[in-house]
Amino acid sequence: MPDNRSSAAPIVVRLSQYTKADQQEILGNGDDPFGVASTGLTWLPKEEHFGIRHKDRLMAHAGLLRLPVAIGDTQTEVVGVGGVAVAPGMQGQGLARLVVTAALEYARTMGPQHALLFCRPPLMPLYQRLGWHPLDGDVLVEQPEGRLVTMPLPTMVTPLRDDARWPSGPVRLFSLPM
Numbered sequence: 001m002p003d004n005r006s007s008a009a010p011i012v013v014r015l016s017q018y019t020k021a022d023q024q025e026i027l028g029n030g031d032d033p034f035g036v037a038s039t040g041l042t043w044l045p046k047e048e049h050f051g052i053r054h055k056d057r058l059m060a061h062a063g064l065l066r067l068p069v070a071i072g073d074t075q076t077e078v079v080g081v082g083g084v085a086v087a088p089g090m091q092g093q094g095l096a097r098l099v100v101t102a103a104l105e106y107a108r109t110m111g112p113q114h115a116l117l118f119c120r121p122p123l124m125p126l127y128q129r130l131g132w133h134p135l136d137g138d139v140l141v142e143q144p145e146g147r148l149v150t151m152p153l154p155t156m157v158t159p160l161r162d163d164a165r166w167p168s169g170p171v172r173l174f175s176l177p178m
């Protein structure tokens with residue numbers, strides 16, 4: 001039988017853990033792999049992890065966790081998406097689309113009606129192509145010592161159910177950002 005494994009389409013798997021070493025396997029050990037160090041923010045680790053391996057190397061990742069949030073008068077939860085990463089040599093081949101799509105499929109089983117992420121402005125078109133929408137207005141997030149700060153990066157959301165409607169009003173995360 002022919003061995004087609006090297007040309008097989010990449011498969012997203014749920015990872016039982018995702019360590020700093022795993023992240024470095026994807027993005028290297030630079031100081032600021034996500035380009036957000038200038039914000040000075042402290043970020044939450046994610047709780048659910050999805051990855052793509054190629055020849056036993058981790059090549060892509062997306063992480064999820066549930067976050068309590070207020071949107072106007074509505075107290076609810078969102079699924080936070082973060083740590084989206086694709087190895088430099090594999091970028092531009094649709095791996096972010098694959099791993100984010102698979103993570104969102106799982107997010108639909110987690111309960112909240114929406115997923116939310118923060119990204120650098122140049123990445124907004126990428127997420128818009130994947131069906132995300134930018135949120136207007138400030139988003140408050142927590143920081144160590146109980147500080148409340150306005151997120152300086154764009155916020156994007158996507159519904160996790162067909163009938164989900166984003167409530168109106170200011171947004172406040174009751175946690176660090178992810």
Ligand SMILES: CC(C)(COP(=O)(O)OP(=O)(O)OC[C@H]1O[C@@H](n2cnc3c(N)ncnc32)[C@H](O)[C@@H]1OP(=O)(O)O)[C@@H](O)C(=O)NCCC(=O)NCCS
Nearest residue numbers: 033034084085086091092093094095096097119125126129
């Ligand atoms: C951002 C990153 C994850 C993108 O990964 P990628 O595998 O190159 O992205 P994909 O090839 O899956 O692209 C997904 C879609 O977005 C588009 N896209 C990709 N990069 C883009 C960019 N910089 N600007 C606009 N659109 C972009 C692609 O054309 C593609 O659209 P299509 O599927 O409709 O053709 C990758 O560059 C990376 O790991 N960067 C470093 C870490 C980082 O900044 N992560 C972001 C955290 S929010």
